Amino acid sequence: MSSESALSEKATPRESANTPYEAIIGMEVHAELLTNSKLFCGCSAEFGGEPNTRCCPVCLGLPGALPVINERAVEFVLKAALALNCQISRDTYFHRKNYFYPDLPKAYQVSQYGDSAIGIYGWIEIDGENGGSKKIGIRRVHLEEDTGKLIHATGTTSEVDYNRSSVPLMEIVTEHHPRPGFDQIKTAGEARDYITKLRAILTYLGVCDGKMEEGSLRCEPNISVRPVGSEDYGTKTEIKNLNSFRAVSRGVEYEVERQIDVLRNGGRIVQETRRWDEESATTASMRSKEMEQEYRYFPEPDLLPFHFDDEQIEQLRASLPEMPLARRQRFVDMGVSETDAETLIEDKAVSEFFDAAVSHAVDVRTVTNWVLGDFMKLLNQHGVPINQSKVTPGALAELIGLIEDKTISGKLAKGVFEEMFNSGKSPREIVEASGQTQISDTDFIREEIVRILSEPRNQPQLQKYLAGNDKVLGFFVGQTMQATSGRANPQIVNELLKEEMEKLR
Amino acid sequence: MSFKYDGFMTAAEASKALASREVSSRELTQATLERIAAVDSKVKSFLKIIEDQALSQADRFDANPQSFPGGLAGVPGALKDNICMRGIETTCGSLILEGWQPPYDAGVVTQIQDSGSVVIGKTNLDEFAMGSSTENSAYFTTCNPWNTRHVPGGSSGGSAAAVAAGEVFWALGSDTGGSIRQPAAYCGVVGLKPTYGRVSRYGVIAYASSLDQIGPLTRTVEDAALVMNMISAHDPKDSTSYPEAPPDYTKSLKRDVSGFTIGIPREFFGQGIADPVAQAVMDSATVLERSGARLIDVSTPNVGYGLPCYYILAPAEASSNLARYDGVRYGMRVEAGDHAEMFRQTRERGFGAEVKQRIVIGTYVLSAGYYDAFYLKAQQVRTLLSRDFEQVFSQCDLLITPTVPTTAFAIGEHIDDPFQMKLSDVCTSPVNLAGLPAMSVPCGFSDGLPIGMQLIAPAFAEERIFQAAYTFEQATDYHKARPSI
Amino acid sequence: MKLTVEEVTAVANLACLALEEDEKERLTGHLNQILEHFAELQKLDTSDVEPTDRVLPMVNVYRADEVKPSLPREEILAAGPLTNYEAFIVPRVVDSSDGKSA
Structure with missing residues (x-):
């Protein structure tokens, strides 16, 4: 909602070409909630579907139809508000936000205005650009319904699909004027970290799948710049169409620089919405906000108010799962490096995989290396989320076990892992089927060595060794490896060869 | 057909005739259709008659009467045309909805169908229920059966006129600021806003x-109780539906008013109330007093602000x-x-x-x-x-007031005087603002046009209204008067 | 406080109504008449009075998060003034905003 944030602009004074500027970045995030059904009716809330096949009188806004609130959607917002350290509005309600648009079937969106938000005044901890952590103030966390979708089909017409109409949406907005002790986002890197941290929290809670590409997590930063040291705020622009973390940081970075450029060249910033274009890596004006919409908010009479009591709040608070920062700390305490722990916790499923693998009593660092190394590479290559991969935490632990007990070499293990990834077979099964097990059986290796040393064609080399030429040892190692199809443990081969040849001295 | 129908049998009588197999639902439905054919060209209550559907509902009852015990099973009625019925054109009296067939049933329609009752058609109304005369209908103006040069009231004018003219046994209306009670008063029928x-x-x-709020328009208090028994229920599809099960309203008819204190709020008898109306209501209070009630004077000081309050809030929500x-x-x-531009021109x-x-x-x-x-x-x-109402209900059980300041005005009389017309809601709209139940009961005539009194009760105390209204009806003959249409 | 025709036109625009000129004049007259009656309310001191949005003393009315069948698409589109058997058709929407979070 931009109505409130639009209030406080002042003209930015013209500055000289060298004035250092700083950016103030506000974040407005919409998260589609992972409920089964829509916010006010029983239609499926799942992503996709043929156009207009997930609609009923309620979500189409047919005359006479009435909404009934999905209890789980409310619970999800309460959980998110608690996890984001918000105060819970104990007695609150829905508003109607009135505006006309073809994708808005009732011509009002059921939403929550201002302090009627379920959660207000929270914060989220991010990693500051200059090291250390920053607490970014959150103004509100509220529940509302999504709109339908316009498909721009032909030259003269657009199609309307109401499948998304009334899917529950949570809006999370940062504070424009943070309270004492709280910070604002000031760089593109911080903006990216904010959305990364927020996504992690929401996915840990299981309230949103966090898919920016599918639009289930939408981030619309608003940006203004001002000379460093100034207390005034510059004119804001809002960026839409940021469909990945990368787009968030690139888009914000571009827009900050664009604004500084405009000001340095004596121009002025127009309050507007700008669209990020991934191809050209630029933002372009979509529409001016000079004509501020008048939404005529009023309490939604078709729905009764909420009342949340202490007991319910405390029960929910107690039921919150481990949050990303706590998990990061736990991983660090287990011996994972700060950087690796941060990467592990970004994706809830990755951190859960790690936890499960480590529970099989294998080395923490080895697991970290596998998960963040070969495994992550393959997952990215194939575009598979970790929890849909054929590799189970148990299988990875087993593979590591085979390396640790020297059944296979680390080098062989890479190939085995790739096959585990492709086929889903257990590492032992793969190793056995391909006969790749490393031979560490000293009796077997010794037998081979004795045989090789006694072969007449090898006598000249043996004599050279006995005469003091140590380099010949390599020749016998090669012979032994050849005889065992490369499976003998080279270290053992070395040791046994020396032993046996010394005996012949 | 052996069954003789004069149009003025009550719904309760029709129900008894069905129970004793004197008549079938199909015969009742056909008789109703004939009555409509005979008088509706004069009254113009109906926007749509659904003969085929009505007869098939009647046959469904006749095929299995024992599975629909009592109440209004098999007894034909009508719906105001702002109530959705699957597959039946619902216009709300507006051109903007002309031809629209809802793909779903309203909660009350489901109740009606489950009870085995019969819907015969959709009645006229002021467009989107905004008005006091049906003159705002995009289709035509309904006439008052007592004097067809006069309005039937509104917005549920079609339902009130249809019941008054004997076209149906019962009808449903909706009431936002008086839209059931005002036409009930103008047409001399019983109308309840629950x-x-x-x-x-x-x-x-x-x-x-x-x-x-939806409610009944009927010729008697007993019939109103039967309709209420049929349509009151908790509906999980309406968040504002009251979860407690409703009582059997017909049981209230067996109790009198002895021990009741009835308040007469003086502000309801002030400026603008026509003398014959004030007189008829005061006389009715005396009838209730003779039946055992105690009358007291009470005051609701802010009630005069009800009308401007209503004309701000209702349009705000409507917009x-x-x-x-x-x-x-x-x-x-x-x-x-x-x-x-398409939106703007369409609207x-x-x-x-x-x-x-x-x-x-x-x-x-x-x-x-x-x-x-x-x-x-x-x-x-x-x-x-x-708070005014809360305060007076700490002193009395019921309030008695006029329903409307005057009797039905002539068609066209107020068309250019928007606030004059809106004044007819002065006694009714405060009740909606407080969410209370109130009934208009016929209590007299002036120049051949009916007068209604309004009985107001605390929230969910409809039973008190039924007790008093039925006692009054038993002591008087106004409900037996018939228009000569 | 009298409304002008321009003000009424602006309000009508907000309400998405393209009023005819004579309609604007007539409506302005009616509105000013009605606003006079509204002024009555200013006589009351309500500074300490809570507003009433809803009369029912009920809170937390919810439904369980269960999927119920949607309407068949043919039935939904049958009511549409212009459809292509999959979607409702509107004149091309020029403003590229999607209204979301607008």
Whole structure:
């Protein structure tokens, strides 16, 4: 909602070409909630579907139809508000936000205005650009319904699909004027970290799948710049169409620089919405906000108010799962490096995989290396989320076990892992089927060595060794490896060869 | 057909005749259709008759009468045309919905069908239930059966006229500021606006969501109790539906009013109330006193603010409720080059003058800068009004007031005087603002036109209203009077 | 406080109503008449009075998060003034904003 944030602009004074500027970045995030059904009716809330096949009188806004609130959607917002350290509005309600648009079937969106938000005044901890952590103030966390979708089909017409109409949406907005002790986002890197941290929290809670590409997590930063040291705020622009973390940081970075450029060249910033274009890596004006919409908010009479009591709040608070920062700390305490722990916790499923693998009593660092190394590479290559991969935490632990007990070499293990990834077979099964097990059986290796040393064609080399030429040892190692199809443990081969040849001295 | 129907048998009598197999539901339905054919050209109550569907509902009852015990099973009635019935054109009296067939049933329609009753058609109303005469219907004006040069009242004028003219045994109306009680008074029938939340609003095309309530229009108090038994229920599809099971309202008819204290709020008898109306209501109070009630004078000081309060809040909600008519998903559409112009032209052509006026008022009072002065102020006055009622109900069980200040006005009389027409809601709209139940009961005539008295009870105390209204009806003959249509 | 025709036109625009010129004049007259009656309310001191949005003393009315069948698409589109058997058709929407979070 931009109505409130639009209030406080002042003209930015013209500055000289060298004035250092700083950016103030506000974040407005919409998260589609992972409920089964829509916010006010029983239609499926799942992503996709043929156009207009997930609609009923309620979500189409047919005359006479009435909404009934999905209890789980409310619970999800309460959980998110608690996890984001918000105060819970104990007695609150829905508003109607009135505006006309073809994708808005009732011509009002059921939403929550201002302090009627379920959660207000929270914060989220991010990693500051200059090291250390920053607490970014959150103004509100509220529940509302999504709109339908316009498909721009032909030259003269657009199609309307109401499948998304009334899917529950949570809006999370940062504070424009943070309270004492709280910070604002000031760089593109911080903006990216904010959305990364927020996504992690929401996915840990299981309230949103966090898919920016599918639009289930939408981030619309608003940006203004001002000379460093100034207390005034510059004119804001809002960026839409940021469909990945990368787009968030690139888009914000571009827009900050664009604004500084405009000001340095004596121009002025127009309050507007700008669209990020991934191809050209630029933002372009979509529409001016000079004509501020008048939404005529009023309490939604078709729905009764909420009342949340202490007991319910405390029960929910107690039921919150481990949050990303706590998990990061736990991983660090287990011996994972700060950087690796941060990467592990970004994706809830990755951190859960790690936890499960480590529970099989294998080395923490080895697991970290596998998960963040070969495994992550393959997952990215194939575009598979970790929890849909054929590799189970148990299988990875087993593979590591085979390396640790020297059944296979680390080098062989890479190939085995790739096959585990492709086929889903257990590492032992793969190793056995391909006969790749490393031979560490000293009796077997010794037998081979004795045989090789006694072969007449090898006598000249043996004599050279006995005469003091140590380099010949390599020749016998090669012979032994050849005889065992490369499976003998080279270290053992070395040791046994020396032993046996010394005996012949 | 052996069955003789004069149009004025009560629904309770029809129910008994069905139970004793004197008559079948098909015969009752056919008799009703014949009566409509005979008189509706004069009264013009109906926007649509659904003969085939009505007869098949009647046959469904006749095939298995024992599975629909008692009540209004098999007894034909009508619905105000703002109540959705699957597959049946529902216009809400507006061009913008002409031809629209809802793909679903209203909560009350489901109740009616489950009880085995029969719906014979959809009745006329002021467009989107905004009006007091049916003159705002986009289709035609209904006439008062007692004098066809006069209005039947509104907005449920079609339902009131149909019942008064003996076209149906019962009808449903909706009441936002008096739209059941006012036409009931004008047409000399019984009309009840139940407590907000008692009857499902699901499938009722909204005018003002925090005020709208469906209720019965019938020729007797007993019939109203039968309709209430049929339609009152908790509906999980309406969040504002009251969860507690309703009582059997016919049981209240067996109790008298001895021990009741009935309050006479003096503010309801003030300026603008015609003498014959005030007199008839005071006489009715005396009838109740003779039946054992105690009368006391009470005061509801803020009730005079009810009307402006109502005319701020109802249009505010309406401006939002009626925003959905944009030509995209249903109803009328005027093509234009871009979507915004299509919306504007569709709404300009699809809505009538009164509807547009109320949308503009409602938009105005909600807009920035005026919200506090109008909308919020009215919500605060609403609180004061509710407190007035709370306060008087600590002294008495029921209130008795006029339903409307005058008898039915002539067609066209107030058409250019918007506030004069709206004054007819002065006694009824405060009741909606407080969410209370109230009934208009016929209690006299003036110049051949009926007068109604209003009985108001605390929330969910409809039973008291039934007790007093039935006692009054038993002691008087007004309900037996018939228009010579 | 009298409304002008321009003000009424602006409000009508907010309400998406394209009023005819004579309609604007007539409506302005009616509105000013009605606003006079509204002024009555200003006589009351309501500074300490809570507003009433809803009369029912009920809170937390919810439904369980269960999927119920949607309407068949043919039935939904049958009511549409212009459809292509999959979607409702509107004149091309020029403003590229999607209204979301607008």
